[in-house]
Structure formats: structure tokens, C-alpha cells
Amino acid sequence: MKRKRGGAPDPAKLSLNTATTRAQWGLAEAIEGCARHGIRGISPWRDQLAAMGVKKAARAIKAHDLAVTGLCRGGMFPASTAAGRRKAIEDNLRAIDEAHALGARCLVLVVGGLPKGSKDIASAREQVRDGIRAMLPHAKAADMPLAIEPLHPMYAADRACINTMAQALDLCDALDPRKSGALGVVVDVYHVWWDPQLEAQIRRAGRKRLLAYHICDWLVPTTDLLFDRGMMGDGVIDLKLIRSWMEGAGYTGAHEVEIFSANNWWKRDPNGVLSTMKQRHQRYS
């Protein structure tokens, strides 16, 4: 079952998902921080991007020659009304344009959970399928791959009703059966580390559908459902093993660090966070 584990990862693959420093830094500071620390990739969130301005951000990112390893995030498709669902799709089309303007490698889709008052998760999942189908032509025209992120089942109700790799890949098979490269998945270890099918599904996804790789760690105990992610090495996820599966399946992209941490990393000096990220990436990832 286990692949041979390689040595330390290529430091040039490290990328900062700006959620990791969002309590301390805006996007401009995060871009400069990456440049200063020699981190070669960045993945911005749209609220920070809007605050900085897309053109200004694109210029700053280009000036420092950073790779944009993803834009977070599109998605949030399900809604109680047809008008709500249309509005979500319109917002997703704008997200594609923003990702294109930044030269992002993919647009990350956090697909959304149950509409308010609904208990019908099967219907929410159909709405997700319909939403992605509706935005796919624009994504193809912009040459912007859409990366479905299966979220941990603890977020099924309120954030994403796509909760396993198998489910995300079934959706890819349904909407892009020829594996055009326009649709794939984000493997975020926090969401999928527990899945007994993880290795098999990474293999199934293959190079064409493995669009991004997010790392952090699962802490024991975890004290908050949202904001208690750990830094690599502080938890129980066998990151080297999962990376070996990703590489075995042909993934050659970035290792993007995304840590929501209200009581620890968000309270620290962000330069220290980036230094730690670099060390932990080398040692534990």
C-alpha cells in the first residue's frame, strides 16, 4: 500500500495560502512577505484581493515573480431560490475573471452546503453539479481550471456538501468525462486525511485532475470546528505519505499551506509564521 517516501520536498514548491496570515496581513503585505522569505507561490482569498484591487495585486505578484497557485474561492452554489442560484453563478463567473487576471493555476471551488432551512443534501448536491456545469464554458474560454475542494464532512451542512475525493471525482467524470483539464480537485489534507479511500482516489484523479495540494495538520485535540488547524508536524497527518501518493499520481504542483488558527498562528508575528512554515515544510511535509 505504501509508496517509498522521498526526502525533503523542493522548497520552491512552497506556497502561502493567505488565509494563514489573514489576521495579521492584507494581500499586499502577504505578497511582500512571500518575496522577502523566498516563498515562490501565493494563493489569495477574494476578499483580500478586492481590498487590494485586482490590477494592483496582479502587478505586485508579477513584480515579485510569484506563482499564483490558486484563487480562493468560488463555489457556494446552493440557494433556496432560482434567483439565488443565478446570483451565485454570476459571482463565480467574476471569480474566473479574477483568477485569469492573476494568472492563477486554478479557481478553488468550495461548493456550499444546505440552503437555509433545507434538510435535502441530495438536492444541494444536484445544485452544485448544475452550478459547476453552468460556469464550465466560461472557465474553459478563460483557460482557468476549476478545482473542486472536497471539504471535511463536518462542514457538509454549512460549507460544502462535497465531502470526499470519490464524490468530487464522480462530479468531474459527470461534467468533464474526457478529462480536458478544465475540471479537477484540490487535495487538502485537512479535509481528506482520514479517508480510507484517499490513496486510491488520488491515483484515480491522476495528473490531469490533481490541480492543487493544500497542507496543514490535524491537531489532537481539535478545539474548534473552523479555526483550530495545526502547522505541519504538530498533528497526526502523515504528510510525507500523502505527498508520496500525490507525486506517484503525477502531481508536480505547489504545496500550499492553509492554516486557520484563531488562537495560535493568527496571533503570532507573521514573519515568524512564514519562517516556521518553511522549516516545517522541509521537515514534515
Place this chain on the structure above:
Amino acid sequence: MKRKRGGAPDPAKLSLNTATTRAQWGLAEAIEGCARHGIRGISPWRDQLAAMGVKKAARAIKAHDLAVTGLCRGGMFPASTAAGRRKAIEDNLRAIDEAHALGARCLVLVVGGLPKGSKDIASAREQVRDGIRAMLPHAKAADMPLAIEPLHPMYAADRACINTMAQALDLCDALDPRKSGALGVVVDVYHVWWDPQLEAQIRRAGRKRLLAYHICDWLVPTTDLLFDRGMMGDGVIDLKLIRSWMEGAGYTGAHEVEIFSANNWWKRDPNGVLSTMKQRHQRYS
């Protein structure tokens, strides 16, 4: 996909898992409470059983003619050392004897997570398989079915590394391929409601392997990973739909209410909790 939903459930199927009132009542009070409220089933936890004494508890349960719809819990197999694993199995053998003394319908297995310091979830899963295999002969001799409870993936690290119905049923297939009835699963809606394979896996389990059915609700938001379960009707789980799947697969057993709720139901008058349970069972389950 959806089955026709029946009307209100048979009130005689309602059972109290004593975790629901554990902050207020010991086992003796819970037994009397069930009798007083006309609840016909009870599922004790072993700590409360030990506090009351097995013989005394068995007599009180018999005196009130309650069905013991399960004993919580065996399991917790993985350990860092062989001695630790042997100790776990010995405790599980005692749990079988206790379940037998109570005339329980099954012994619930919460299988355990990663041994301290381990990141090897595949090995933990193998230890679970070996542990169940080791206790199965004694369970068969005592005619006490073992019910594997897949726990929500958010408990994979520290409580149970069996996290989906498919995984639990694969284990049943491996250890009891002839479906003797000695090994099956608990379907607890809290743990599995999100699973896109739930309907199919309930069908796959079938009557012989559906040993218990636990109900409660998933709250939005959920504020604690352990102690914030909801009462039926207060959350997003389509309980009537899941019951229709259970019944469609041949399940005729109890509907056991198990609610861990530090800030709500554990703070209320337990008689009120039981009254609410009965109403909500009829209305939402």
C-alpha cells in the same frame, strides 16, 4: 433515490441511550425514568453500569420489562504496545459478558483512533480488525452480536478510525463473510448523515447487519466537536428519510436517542428531556 416516507414511527421503538441524560441521572434513575415515561428501550453506558452494578441493573431493567437495545461500549482497540492491545481485548471480553448479563441486543464498538504519537491510521485500522477478530469467538459463544459504529470523520484521530458505513461493512465482510449475525453495524445518523453512499450502504448492510439505529440531529452551527448534538428536529438531518432507508433494508429494531449536549440538554430537567424526546421522535423521526 428516495423511498416513500411512512408516517410517525412506532412509539414502542423509542429507546434512551443513557448518554442523553448522563449529566443528570445515574443508570438507576434512567431506568426508572424510562419506565415512568413509557419508553420501552434503554441503552446503558458501562461506566454507569459499573456504578450501579451489573446484577442490580439487570434486575431493575427486567422488573420494568425494558429492552436493552445495546450496551455502550466496547472497542478502543489500537494501542502502542502489544500489551496494551491485549488489555483492550480483555476489557472487550468483559464487555461481552456484561452485555450478555443485561440481555442486550448488541455490544456497540467504538473502535478507537490512533495510538498516542502515531500517524499511521492504516495500522490503527489493522489493529481494529485484529481486535474484533480476537473477540468474535467469545461474542459468538455468548450469542452477543458486535455492532461496529462508524464514527464521524472528525473523530478519526482520537475516537474511531472506522469512519464510514462502507468501511465498517468491509470489515464485516472480512471477518464474518457468511453474515452469521454475529457482526454488524450501528447506524448513528450523527456520524453518517453526510455520506453520499449512506442509502446504498444501508441497503448493502441489510437486515442481518443493521444491529442498531441511533438518532439525534446535527446543529448548524455546531459549536463543539463532542458535546453539541441536537435533539431531533433542531438540525439538518432528514431523519424520516434515513428511517425509510433503514426500514426498506429490513431493520425493525429500536430508535435509540443519543445526545451529547453540554450546554443544552444536559442542563435541563431530565424528565423534560424524555418528554421532548418522545414528542420529537413522533414528529421528526
